[in-house]
Amino acid sequence: MSAAATPILSATGLEKNFFGVTVLKGVGIDLYPGTVHGLVGENGAGKSTLMKIIAGVYVRDGGDLMFDGRPVNFTHPLQAMKAGVATVFQEFNLLPDRSVAENVFLGREPRKHGFVDNAGMASATAALLAELGIDFIDPTARVSTLSVAEQQVVEITKALSFDARVISMDEPTAALADNEVELLYGIVEKLKARGVAILYVSHRLKEIFDLCDSITVMKDGALVSTGPAADLTTDELVRRMVGRSISTFFPAAIEGTVVGDTVLSVRDGGNAYITGIDLDLRAGEIVGVAGLQGSGRTELAEAIFGAMPLTRGRLELNGSPIVIHSPRKAVKSGIALITEDRKAQGLALDQSVLDNALLVIRGVFPGRTRAARRSVPGVLASLEISSRGLDQEVQFLSGGNQQKVVLAKWLASSPRVVILDEPTRGIDVGAKVAVYNLMRDLAKDGVAILMISSELPEVIGMSDRILVMHDGRIEAELEAGSSEETVLAAATGTLRASSGEVAL
Amino acid sequence: MTANTVTGLTSPRRRIRLDSTVIVYIALIGVIIVGALLVNSVGRNFFSDGNIRDILTGMSVLGLVAVGQTLVILTGSLDLSVPYVISLSSLIAAETMRGSAANIAQGVLFALLVAAIIGLANGLIVTKLKVNGFIATLGVGLMISGYLGTMYKGSAGRVPAEFQVIGATGIGPVPISTIIMLALAGLVFLFLRKTRTGHHIYAVGGSVDVARLSGLRTAQPVIIAHIICSVTAGMAGLLLASRLGVGSPTVGSQGGYDLLSIAAVVLGGTILAGGRGSIWGTIGGVAIFAVLDSVMSVMQVNPFLKDVVRGIVIVAAVAVYTGRAIQQRRARFATRATTPDASTATEATK
Numbered sequence: 001m002s003a004a005a006t007p008i009l010s011a012t013g014l015e016k017n018f019f020g021v022t023v024l025k026g027v028g029i030d031l032y033p034g035t036v037h038g039l040v041g042e043n044g045a046g047k048s049t050l051m052k053i054i055a056g057v058y059v060r061d062g063g064d065l066m067f068d069g070r071p072v073n074f075t076h077p078l079q080a081m082k083a084g085v086a087t088v089f090q091e092f093n094l095l096p097d098r099s100v101a102e103n104v105f106l107g108r109e110p111r112k113h114g115f116v117d118n119a120g121m122a123s124a125t126a127a128l129l130a131e132l133g134i135d136f137i138d139p140t141a142r143v144s145t146l147s148v149a150e151q152q153v154v155e156i157t158k159a160l161s162f163d164a165r166v167i168s169m170d171e172p173t174a175a176l177a178d179n180e181v182e183l184l185y186g187i188v189e190k191l192k193a194r195g196v197a198i199l200y201v202s203h204r205l206k207e208i209f210d211l212c213d214s215i216t217v218m219k220d221g222a223l224v225s226t227g228p229a230a231d232l233t234t235d236e237l238v239r240r241m242v243g244r245s246i247s248t249f250f251p252a253a254i255e256g257t258v259v260g261d262t263v264l265s266v267r268d269g270g271n272a273y274i275t276g277i278d279l280d281l282r283a284g285e286i287v288g289v290a291g292l293q294g295s296g297r298t299e300l301a302e303a304i305f306g307a308m309p310l311t312r313g314r315l316e317l318n319g320s321p322i323v324i325h326s327p328r329k330a331v332k333s334g335i336a337l338i339t340e341d342r343k344a345q346g347l348a349l350d351q352s353v354l355d356n357a358l359l360v361i362r363g364v365f366p367g368r369t370r371a372a373r374r375s376v377p378g379v380l381a382s383l384e385i386s387s388r389g390l391d392q393e394v395q396f397l398s399g400g401n402q403q404k405v406v407l408a409k410w411l412a413s414s415p416r417v418v419i420l421d422e423p424t425r426g427i428d429v430g431a432k433v434a435v436y437n438l439m440r441d442l443a444k445d446g447v448a449i450l451m452i453s454s455e456l457p458e459v460i461g462m463s464d465r466i467l468v469m470h471d472g473r474i475e476a477e478l479e480a481g482s483s484e485e486t487v488l489a490a491a492t493g494t495l496r497a498s499s500g501e502v503a504l
Numbered sequence: 505m506t507a508n509t510v511t512g513l514t515s516p517r518r519r520i521r522l523d524s525t526v527i528v529y530i531a532l533i534g535v536i537i538v539g540a541l542l543v544n545s546v547g548r549n550f551f552s553d554g555n556i557r558d559i560l561t562g563m564s565v566l567g568l569v570a571v572g573q574t575l576v577i578l579t580g581s582l583d584l585s586v587p588y589v590i591s592l593s594s595l596i597a598a599e600t601m602r603g604s605a606a607n608i609a610q611g612v613l614f615a616l617l618v619a620a621i622i623g624l625a626n627g628l629i630v631t632k633l634k635v636n637g638f639i640a641t642l643g644v645g646l647m648i649s650g651y652l653g654t655m656y657k658g659s660a661g662r663v664p665a666e667f668q669v670i671g672a673t674g675i676g677p678v679p680i681s682t683i684i685m686l687a688l689a690g691l692v693f694l695f696l697r698k699t700r701t702g703h704h705i706y707a708v709g710g711s712v713d714v715a716r717l718s719g720l721r722t723a724q725p726v727i728i729a730h731i732i733c734s735v736t737a738g739m740a741g742l743l744l745a746s747r748l749g750v751g752s753p754t755v756g757s758q759g760g761y762d763l764l765s766i767a768a769v770v771l772g773g774t775i776l777a778g779g780r781g782s783i784w785g786t787i788g789g790v791a792i793f794a795v796l797d798s799v800m801s802v803m804q805v806n807p808f809l810k811d812v813v814r815g816i817v818i819v820a821a822v823a824v825y826t827g828r829a830i831q832q833r834r835a836r837f838a839t840r841a842t843t844p845d846a847s848t849a850t851e852a853t854k
Binding site: 077078081082093094095096097098102106107108109111115116118270271272273274275472 | 697698699700702703704706707710711713714715717718719720775779780837
């Protein structure tokens with residue numbers, strides 16, 4: 001970051017209103033070639049709005065946007081892309097049934113003698129991928145066969161194919177496992193070396209400090225601070241974002257929480273995706289599950305919940321054997337699963353807050369609907385959901401509030417075992433803390449909790465015991481407060497030799 | 505396929521998927537083998553010139569319609585107006601030709617032009633008025649049907665002998681009509697693969713939003729697909745006129761080409777929601793229907809049972825495809841193994 005450099009993109013005094021509500025108040029940001037600029041703030045702070053104005057998705061109500069020394073007015077994302085301002089959104093804009101190359105060049109397919117040059121398109125894509133240091137993605141592979149991380153690489157390649165000079169990334173690691181994050185780091189370095197300016201939005205502060213040269217903090221639609229990353233500490237950053245320090249991040253167990261009897265136990269359980277599972281969940285205990293993406297964490301949750309039932313081994317609930325062959329059976333038995341993907345699996349997006357909150361009750365315990373109708377507003381209020389009312393469609397809520405609706409939906413069924421799969425993915429710090437507090441409350445009430453998470457600090461900060469999965473097995477059981485290094489070693493299978501635990 | 509240099513990230517979940525077009529042809533071979541055995545059991549030869557010619561002839565009309573239908577379905581639309589376009593084009597051709605060889609070119613062009621205009625109307629209604637393709641083409645089909653019903657009480661016009669040759673001759677056991685159909689399928693295949701519009705047909709069917717955000721004119725591929733579909737239906741009408749010697753107001757609807765063509769497309773592995781599928785899959789689907797029909801005629805199966813068999817084939821095919829689509833995650837462990845580690849994770853191999 002040389003002080004003499006001029007910004008490639010410079011925004012000053014950006015304003016945006018939605019239906020009379022100001023969501024962006026005079027925010028400015030400067031992006032310099034070859035640098036990474038972090039943008040942090042709680043959800044609702046206006047980060048997305050700022051990004052979308054730069055990307056041409058929204059038209060600003062006030063302020064100026066300069067790109068490459070000229071004022072610009074992007075009114076369509078494509079216009080911004082063509083000018084050299086690309087955005088990698090959380091929801092990918094890819095066609096799953098088309099090949100990598102066809103996606104990268106969609107709408108600009110190279111032609112030879114008037115016909116699409118498929119071979120040339122594939123080799124051009126391979127060349128772009130090579131520039132990012134990627135040699136394991138086949139340009140002719142269908143996008144649906146790629147992992148989430150690889151699909152993200154395709155999005156970035158698409159941006160690169162427009163010769164983008166500014167690339168905004170919205171929560172690029174939200175759906176990635178730790179080893180995949182390394183890949184993204186590598187790509188960001190490559191982009192920097194090319195002189196691309198990167199606007200990096202993330203809730204993961206570690207990444208912000210790892211990657212960013214400068215950091216802009218936003219709160220309530222306004223700018224809090226902007227400056228070199230070196231001048232900030234994690235504590236200071238969190239304080240600026242939320243007005244409280246990181247020590248309050250993970251609440252301690254509530255006084256009076258007792259670890260009681262075993263509620264659910266699995267002995268030598270397995271199915272097509274996991275095997276040799278031995279597991280005990282006790283009332284009032286929070287058990288964390290760590291592991292790399294694809295290690296079988298989600299599959300473990302789905303097996304217990306009956307979505308992908310166990311085909312081997314025994315499952316006991318409150319001491320008596322039970323076969324859970326469907327989610328319906330699981331719900332009836334008092335098990336709840338807060339899924340990883342709340343939009344696809346947790347919510348009916350175009351239904352109201354109330355309808356979503358009553359979904360489980362109506363579906364499984366219709367007799368309790370009347371009672372639940374009365375209790376749900378209280379549950380929602382206790383979760384501090386900010387919505388315009390119970391009849392607002394959940395698609396218009398922020399990620400954190402949507403997650404709270406999912407939680408409310410399950411709390412309404414009064415479960416005894418709650419499984420949370422990535423409960424804080426893509427939600428802001430305030431909502432995260434609300435989720436943590438809720439978990440502690442549930443534990444206090446004697447609920448057994450299984451929490452799956454990719455974020456190690458979260459697993460370590462919240463769990464009474466930590467299970468680490470690797471290759472479809474529970475690789476290790478670690479005690480509360482284990483170090484990140486130990487958990488990672490188990491997750492990558494390198495702990496095996498030292499612990500003497502050998503998988504058959 | 506280039507080699508996968510595995511560097512840490514390639515997930516073990518990836519596997520080489522059997523392309524659905526391949527499955528269609530495997531199914532076709534299965535149907536042929538079973539059919540040949542059945543035909544043999546009643547003392548006839550499945551592979552006789554006459555039988556092959558019957559099957560290929562049976563493929564030609566449905567094939568023409570299904571090729572066009574494939575394009576429309578790939579965009580995520582449907583065309584239910586094809587049977588009426590077929591009837592109308594047979595009548596226009598026969599009435600324009602009036603039995604005279606001099607009018608052949610005129611008749612063909614006029615019939616196809618009218619078909620193209622109907623396709624354009626379908627496409628515009630779907631894209632500009634935003635009427636769902638099912639309803640739009642149902643409506644247009646009804647309008648044509650009403651016109652045919654009031655204007656014609658029976659077959660009309662006459663095509664000259666020179667035109668009837670197309671429907672009646674062949675090279676060896678291969679009818680000219682089938683060659684025309686396959687040539688058209690080849691052209692459409694190249695169109696999908698080698699033109700931007702072809703690529704965009706897949707894109708619009710896959711996701712309109714992604715297509716729009718990538719700067720595509722999302723209406724154009726849909727309109728073009730509808731026009732081509734109506735034109736191929738028109739060609740099917742011409743072929744039927746050449747076989748019958750006259751134009752007929754009911755030849756299309758009697759053949760049930762609307763639902764049958766959609767069934768053939770789906771049987772061929774194209775997804776009804778759009779975005780995925782192939783022309784050769786469709787041709788395979790058409791062939792399966794033709795073989796089934798031929799075998800059942802030879803076996804003198806009653807017409808009711810014929811439809812039952814067709815119905816079972818369609819439902820079974822789609823059940824197989826969806827089953828495959830759901831089974832995305834690759835099993836890592838055997839479902840019920842006595843030794844849990846009988847099959848540990850291994851890279852998918854061909």
